[in-house]
Amino acid sequence: MVFKRSIYKSPAQLRLMVAPGLATAASLDxxxxxxxxxxxxxxxxxLAEQAIIAAGGMPNFKLEHGYHHTICSSVNDEVVHGIPGSRIVQPGDIVSIDSGAILDGWNGDSARSFVLPDPARPxxxxxRQKLxxxxxxxxxxxxxxxxxxxxLNEVGEAVEDHILSQGxxxxxxxxxGHGIGRRMHEEPPVFNYRVRAKGPEVKPGLVVAIEPMVVLGDPETYVKDDGWTVATEDGSAAAHWEHSVAVHKDGIWVLTAADGGAAGLAPFGITPTPIA
Incomplete structure:
Protein backbone atom coordinates (compact mmCIF):
# COMPACT_ATOMS: atom_id res chain seq x y z
CA MET A 1 0.00 0.00 0.00
CA VAL A 2 1.28 3.47 -0.93
CA PHE A 3 0.64 6.27 1.54
CA LYS A 4 0.44 9.80 0.17
CA ARG A 5 2.36 12.36 2.23
CA SER A 6 0.13 15.05 3.70
CA ILE A 7 0.62 18.55 2.35
CA TYR A 8 -0.12 19.99 5.81
CA LYS A 9 2.60 20.66 8.40
CA SER A 10 2.33 20.36 12.17
CA PRO A 11 2.66 23.46 14.38
CA ALA A 12 6.18 22.36 15.35
CA GLN A 13 7.15 22.02 11.68
CA LEU A 14 5.74 25.44 10.87
CA ARG A 15 7.91 26.95 13.58
CA LEU A 16 10.98 25.35 11.99
CA MET A 17 10.17 27.08 8.69
CA VAL A 18 10.51 30.59 10.12
CA ALA A 19 14.34 30.64 10.20
CA PRO A 20 14.95 29.55 6.57
CA GLY A 21 12.37 32.09 5.46
CA LEU A 22 14.21 34.88 7.26
CA ALA A 23 17.56 33.69 5.84
CA THR A 24 16.06 33.85 2.37
CA ALA A 25 14.77 37.38 3.00
CA ALA A 26 18.21 38.42 4.24
CA SER A 27 19.80 37.22 0.99
CA LEU A 28 17.42 39.32 -1.06
CA ASP A 29 18.03 42.32 1.17
CA LEU A 47 26.54 38.43 -1.49
CA ALA A 48 23.32 36.40 -1.29
CA GLU A 49 25.27 33.29 -0.28
CA GLN A 50 27.16 35.20 2.42
CA ALA A 51 23.87 36.49 3.87
CA ILE A 52 22.34 33.00 4.01
CA ILE A 53 25.40 31.51 5.67
CA ALA A 54 25.51 34.38 8.18
CA ALA A 55 21.91 33.52 9.10
CA GLY A 56 22.89 29.92 9.78
CA GLY A 57 21.58 28.41 6.57
CA MET A 58 22.83 27.13 3.25
CA PRO A 59 21.66 27.99 -0.29
CA ASN A 60 19.08 25.42 -1.34
CA PHE A 61 19.29 26.23 -5.05
CA LYS A 62 22.67 24.47 -5.02
CA LEU A 63 20.83 21.26 -4.13
CA GLU A 64 19.02 21.33 -7.48
CA HIS A 65 20.71 18.84 -9.82
CA GLY A 66 23.09 20.64 -12.18
CA TYR A 67 22.70 24.08 -10.60
CA HIS A 68 25.68 25.65 -8.83
CA HIS A 69 24.57 29.07 -7.60
CA THR A 70 22.72 30.67 -4.70
CA ILE A 71 20.36 32.82 -6.76
CA CYS A 72 18.73 32.92 -10.14
CA SER A 73 19.30 36.30 -11.77
CA SER A 74 17.01 37.06 -14.69
CA VAL A 75 17.51 40.32 -16.61
CA ASN A 76 15.07 42.17 -18.90
CA ASP A 77 13.48 39.56 -21.21
CA GLU A 78 14.60 36.73 -18.93
CA VAL A 79 11.72 35.62 -16.73
CA VAL A 80 13.19 33.05 -14.38
CA HIS A 81 16.12 30.64 -13.79
CA GLY A 82 18.80 32.99 -15.14
CA ILE A 83 22.32 31.87 -14.18
CA PRO A 84 24.61 34.39 -12.41
CA GLY A 85 27.84 35.17 -14.23
CA SER A 86 29.91 37.94 -15.74
CA ARG A 87 26.89 39.91 -17.02
CA ILE A 88 27.12 43.53 -15.91
CA VAL A 89 23.87 45.14 -14.82
CA GLN A 90 23.06 48.24 -16.87
CA PRO A 91 20.99 51.40 -16.19
CA GLY A 92 17.32 50.74 -16.95
CA ASP A 93 17.59 46.97 -16.52
CA ILE A 94 14.85 45.08 -14.72
CA VAL A 95 16.50 42.36 -12.67
CA SER A 96 14.56 39.52 -11.06
CA ILE A 97 16.34 37.71 -8.23
CA ASP A 98 15.08 34.36 -6.94
CA SER A 99 16.73 32.94 -3.82
CA GLY A 100 16.27 30.21 -1.27
CA ALA A 101 17.76 28.87 1.94
CA ILE A 102 17.69 25.58 3.80
CA LEU A 103 18.14 25.46 7.56
CA ASP A 104 17.71 22.39 9.77
CA GLY A 105 16.20 20.56 6.80
CA TRP A 106 13.49 23.14 6.04
CA ASN A 107 13.31 25.48 3.05
CA GLY A 108 12.55 29.08 2.18
CA ASP A 109 11.97 30.46 -1.32
CA SER A 110 11.36 34.06 -2.44
CA ALA A 111 11.87 36.41 -5.39
CA ARG A 112 11.88 40.14 -6.02
CA SER A 113 12.29 42.33 -9.10
CA PHE A 114 14.29 45.56 -9.20
CA VAL A 115 14.43 48.31 -11.83
CA LEU A 116 17.64 50.30 -12.08
CA PRO A 117 17.37 54.06 -12.67
CA ASP A 118 18.32 55.49 -16.06
CA PRO A 119 17.93 59.29 -16.44
CA ALA A 120 18.40 58.94 -20.20
CA ARG A 121 15.35 56.66 -20.55
CA PRO A 122 12.71 57.68 -18.00
CA ARG A 128 9.33 48.49 -16.22
CA GLN A 129 8.71 49.81 -12.71
CA LYS A 130 4.97 49.60 -13.27
CA LEU A 131 5.40 46.02 -14.49
CA LEU A 152 -6.14 27.17 -2.62
CA ASN A 153 -7.04 27.96 -6.21
CA GLU A 154 -8.85 31.09 -5.09
CA VAL A 155 -5.34 32.55 -4.85
CA GLY A 156 -4.88 32.33 -8.63
CA GLU A 157 -8.18 34.12 -9.18
CA ALA A 158 -7.04 37.04 -7.04
CA VAL A 159 -3.64 37.21 -8.76
CA GLU A 160 -5.12 37.17 -12.25
CA ASP A 161 -7.89 39.66 -11.47
CA HIS A 162 -5.41 42.24 -10.23
CA ILE A 163 -3.04 41.85 -13.17
CA LEU A 164 -5.80 42.12 -15.77
CA SER A 165 -7.24 45.19 -14.04
CA GLN A 166 -3.94 47.04 -14.51
CA GLY A 167 -3.53 46.85 -18.28
CA GLY A 177 4.06 28.34 -7.54
CA HIS A 178 4.28 25.30 -5.29
CA GLY A 179 4.14 23.85 -1.83
CA ILE A 180 7.31 24.10 0.23
CA GLY A 181 8.70 22.38 3.30
CA ARG A 182 11.30 19.62 3.59
CA ARG A 183 11.75 20.02 -0.13
CA MET A 184 11.81 23.35 -1.95
CA HIS A 185 9.23 22.14 -4.47
CA GLU A 186 6.35 20.14 -3.05
CA GLU A 187 2.67 19.58 -3.71
CA PRO A 188 0.32 21.35 -4.22
CA PRO A 189 0.66 23.47 -7.36
CA VAL A 190 -0.16 27.17 -6.86
CA PHE A 191 -1.64 28.75 -9.98
CA ASN A 192 -1.39 32.43 -10.88
CA TYR A 193 -4.60 32.35 -12.89
CA ARG A 194 -8.06 30.81 -12.84
CA VAL A 195 -8.44 27.06 -13.13
CA ARG A 196 -11.58 24.96 -12.95
CA ALA A 197 -10.50 22.82 -9.99
CA LYS A 198 -10.85 24.19 -6.46
CA GLY A 199 -7.55 22.85 -5.20
CA PRO A 200 -6.84 21.61 -1.67
CA GLU A 201 -8.53 23.00 1.40
CA VAL A 202 -6.88 26.03 2.97
CA LYS A 203 -6.36 25.09 6.61
CA PRO A 204 -3.65 25.23 9.28
CA GLY A 205 -0.43 23.56 8.15
CA LEU A 206 -0.59 24.62 4.51
CA VAL A 207 2.64 26.27 3.33
CA VAL A 208 2.92 27.53 -0.24
CA ALA A 209 5.21 29.63 -2.40
CA ILE A 210 3.10 32.03 -4.44
CA GLU A 211 5.06 33.43 -7.39
CA PRO A 212 3.43 35.37 -10.23
CA MET A 213 5.55 35.94 -13.34
CA VAL A 214 4.28 38.72 -15.59
CA VAL A 215 5.50 40.13 -18.91
CA LEU A 216 4.92 43.29 -20.90
CA GLY A 217 4.13 41.36 -24.08
CA ASP A 218 3.21 37.83 -25.09
CA PRO A 219 3.63 35.19 -22.36
CA GLU A 220 5.21 32.62 -24.69
CA THR A 221 8.71 31.66 -23.54
CA TYR A 222 11.68 29.51 -24.52
CA VAL A 223 14.68 28.09 -22.67
CA LYS A 224 18.05 29.50 -23.67
CA ASP A 225 21.01 27.36 -24.72
CA ASP A 226 22.30 27.18 -21.14
CA GLY A 227 19.41 24.83 -20.39
CA TRP A 228 18.10 26.97 -17.53
CA THR A 229 17.24 30.56 -18.44
CA VAL A 230 13.60 31.10 -19.43
CA ALA A 231 13.09 34.15 -21.68
CA THR A 232 10.19 35.70 -23.55
CA GLU A 233 9.81 34.80 -27.21
CA ASP A 234 9.07 38.39 -28.22
CA GLY A 235 11.86 39.94 -26.13
CA SER A 236 9.51 41.81 -23.83
CA ALA A 237 10.53 42.54 -20.24
CA ALA A 238 9.45 40.33 -17.35
CA ALA A 239 8.98 40.57 -13.59
CA HIS A 240 8.89 37.87 -10.90
CA TRP A 241 7.81 38.20 -7.27
CA GLU A 242 7.47 35.38 -4.74
CA HIS A 243 6.87 34.73 -1.05
CA SER A 244 6.59 31.55 1.03
CA VAL A 245 3.46 31.78 3.18
CA ALA A 246 2.24 29.61 6.07
CA VAL A 247 -1.34 29.12 7.18
CA HIS A 248 -1.62 28.33 10.91
CA LYS A 249 -4.27 28.17 13.59
CA ASP A 250 -4.16 31.91 14.27
CA GLY A 251 -3.94 33.23 10.71
CA ILE A 252 -1.20 33.54 8.10
CA TRP A 253 2.47 34.46 8.25
CA VAL A 254 4.69 35.40 5.32
CA LEU A 255 7.81 33.41 6.13
CA THR A 256 10.07 35.26 3.68
CA ALA A 257 9.17 38.77 4.86
CA ALA A 258 10.95 40.15 7.94
CA ASP A 259 7.66 41.63 9.20
CA GLY A 260 5.62 38.53 8.36
CA GLY A 261 3.89 40.44 5.58
CA ALA A 262 2.47 43.24 7.76
CA ALA A 263 3.30 46.06 5.35
CA GLY A 264 2.11 44.22 2.25
CA LEU A 265 -1.14 43.08 3.83
CA ALA A 266 -2.02 46.37 5.56
CA PRO A 267 -3.90 47.77 2.52
CA PHE A 268 -6.18 44.73 2.70
CA GLY A 269 -6.97 45.21 6.38
CA ILE A 270 -5.18 41.96 7.26
CA THR A 271 -2.74 41.64 10.13
CA PRO A 272 -0.48 38.59 9.92
CA THR A 273 -0.04 36.60 13.13
CA PRO A 274 3.29 35.12 14.22
CA ILE A 275 3.46 31.33 14.39
CA ALA A 276 3.19 30.31 18.05
Missing part, protein backbone atom coordinates in the same frame (compact mmCIF):
# COMPACT_ATOMS: atom_id res chain seq x y z
CA UNK A 30 21.76 41.92 0.50
CA UNK A 31 21.15 41.88 -3.25
CA UNK A 32 18.87 44.91 -3.04
CA UNK A 33 21.49 46.91 -1.17
CA UNK A 34 24.23 46.08 -3.69
CA UNK A 35 22.26 46.27 -6.94
CA UNK A 36 23.63 49.20 -8.93
CA UNK A 37 24.71 49.63 -12.54
CA UNK A 38 28.14 48.09 -12.99
CA UNK A 39 27.77 45.14 -10.63
CA UNK A 40 27.85 41.62 -12.07
CA UNK A 41 25.17 39.05 -11.39
CA UNK A 42 27.88 36.74 -9.99
CA UNK A 43 28.82 39.38 -7.41
CA UNK A 44 25.17 39.52 -6.36
CA UNK A 45 25.18 35.73 -6.08
CA UNK A 46 28.17 35.82 -3.74
CA UNK A 123 9.81 56.22 -20.00
CA UNK A 124 11.46 52.80 -20.17
CA UNK A 125 12.16 52.85 -16.44
CA UNK A 126 8.58 53.91 -15.66
CA UNK A 127 7.16 51.13 -17.84
CA UNK A 132 7.28 45.16 -11.31
CA UNK A 133 4.73 46.98 -9.13
CA UNK A 134 1.78 45.23 -10.80
CA UNK A 135 3.47 41.86 -10.32
CA UNK A 136 4.30 42.56 -6.67
CA UNK A 137 0.80 43.78 -5.92
CA UNK A 138 -0.71 40.73 -7.62
CA UNK A 139 1.36 38.63 -5.22
CA UNK A 140 -0.06 40.50 -2.23
CA UNK A 141 -3.57 40.14 -3.62
CA UNK A 142 -2.95 36.40 -3.75
CA UNK A 143 -1.55 36.30 -0.22
CA UNK A 144 -4.49 38.34 1.08
CA UNK A 145 -6.93 35.91 -0.56
CA UNK A 146 -5.11 33.00 1.07
CA UNK A 147 -5.99 34.53 4.45
CA UNK A 148 -9.72 34.07 3.77
CA UNK A 149 -9.87 31.37 1.09
CA UNK A 150 -11.58 28.03 1.54
CA UNK A 151 -9.62 26.43 -1.31
CA UNK A 168 -2.36 44.59 -21.08
CA UNK A 169 0.03 42.22 -19.37
CA UNK A 170 0.89 38.61 -20.06
CA UNK A 171 0.71 36.02 -17.27
CA UNK A 172 2.98 33.01 -17.56
CA UNK A 173 1.10 29.73 -17.32
CA UNK A 174 3.96 27.26 -17.85
CA UNK A 175 5.62 28.27 -14.55
CA UNK A 176 3.67 28.38 -11.30
Missing amino acids: AVRDALVAGVTTLQLDE ELVAE SDVTEQSLWHGIARLATAKH EYGILTDYI
